[in-house]
Amino acid sequence: MQGEVLKGHLDLLLLATVAEEPAHGYLVVERLKERTGGELDLAEGTIYPALYRLERQGLLESSWSTAGGRRRRVYRLTRRGRDELATRRSDWQRFSRAMRAVLA
Amino acid sequence: MSYPERLGRELAAVGIHGRLRGRILAEAADHLASGGTEERFGDPRAIAERFAAELAPSVSRRGAWSAFAALAVAGGVYAVAFLSVSPRTAAPAPFAVAVVAPQVAFVAGCLAVLRALRRPADTAVIGRRALLGIGAGIAALGSVASLASPLYAVPVVLLLAAVPRTVAAARLRAPAAVVGDLRDDLGLRIEPWRAARWLALALFVVVAAAGAVQGDPFDGLLRAALESLACLAGFWAFGRPIGLRR
Numbered sequence: 634m635q636g637e638v639l640k641g642h643l644d645l646l647l648l649a650t651v652a653e654e655p656a657h658g659y660l661v662v663e664r665l666k667e668r669t670g671g672e673l674d675l676a677e678g679t680i681y682p683a684l685y686r687l688e689r690q691g692l693l694e695s696s697w698s699t700a701g702g703r704r705r706r707v708y709r710l711t712r713r714g715r716d717e718l719a720t721r722r723s724d725w726q727r728f729s730r731a732m733r734a735v736l737a
Numbered sequence: 738m739s740y741p742e743r744l745g746r747e748l749a750a751v752g753i754h755g756r757l758r759g760r761i762l763a764e765a766a767d768h769l770a771s772g773g774t775e776e777r778f779g780d781p782r783a784i785a786e787r788f789a790a791e792l793a794p795s796v797s798r799r800g801a802w803s804a805f806a807a808l809a810v811a812g813g814v815y816a817v818a819f820l821s822v823s824p825r826t827a828a829p830a831p832f833a834v835a836v837v838a839p840q841v842a843f844v845a846g847c848l849a850v851l852r853a854l855r856r857p858a859d860t861a862v863i864g865r866r867a868l869l870g871i872g873a874g875i876a877a878l879g880s881v882a883s884l885a886s887p888l889y890a891v892p893v894v895l896l897l898a899a900v901p902r903t904v905a906a907a908r909l910r911a912p913a914a915v916v917g918d919l920r921d922d923l924g925l926r927i928e929p930w931r932a933a934r935w936l937a938l939a940l941f942v943v944v945a946a947a948g949a950v951q952g953d954p955f956d957g958l959l960r961a962a963l964e965s966l967a968c969l970a971g972f973w974a975f976g977r978p979i980g981l982r983r
Contacts, residue, residue, distance in 0.1 A: 676784070677778050681788070682787040685792060703770060705764070705767045
């Protein structure tokens, strides 16, 4: 899937991925790849600016942790983020149903 | 040059410095050490520009609002201090600064917030407006403190505390940022110099009317003329750097 198509949905994908379990940037990318069977084609570095923005919007929070002697930033959903995810998920499901009804 | 060095250089080029830059580089290094490749991570310049674009709205809003909040407190203290200053006995130079600087601070602070609300991606111009407001605010408090009491200079601390956030906004180069002019602030199609002339005329009328109401029309006319000229001079002097005219 092309980057431009993805752009509008990246926030929802990131929120949903982090909602499963707190994760650092690389793990977020890996989960996205795994769950989509590699269908999403995005420059991995571009998820970090989006994660920073979501954090500044209060939807994510993050903290440093140490693993294997390396410092890594772990992101988790805030309560506001959880509410936002529920809203966006429901919007997406409505949109998706409508699209399927037209394209089927 | 290694990938992290190139990314660091590109982040600096878009105005991302200090702790934020350190954090981005640490996360990129961890990503690459975890199994990611430089190719998959992306072009350093594109990544840096993406960071600037994504962070621009929050950085500019923080810069504008922190300057505005500090200026609001400083403005309150200034108003109290100015009541104890007598124009007849005050030294002319500090008195002139005490009259002009707060007006510049007020206008610059309001314009910073206005642009941050309307076009938050215009980081540089928002930061410059906020910095001008802070600078004028410090000048206003300093002059009124020299005329009244040094205690009135205390809110300068608040203004200085707002500087790092405004500097961060002024330095960030978001790809979509423009300097623009008054039309970008007001959403009107009026030519900026024409708007300035109308504003100067309106000021003249208001100040002259206030003088007439206070029973001293000649003094009112004199002050009205000075205010109008100061408005036009300010527009000429600061208009281009703070994005009021091109």
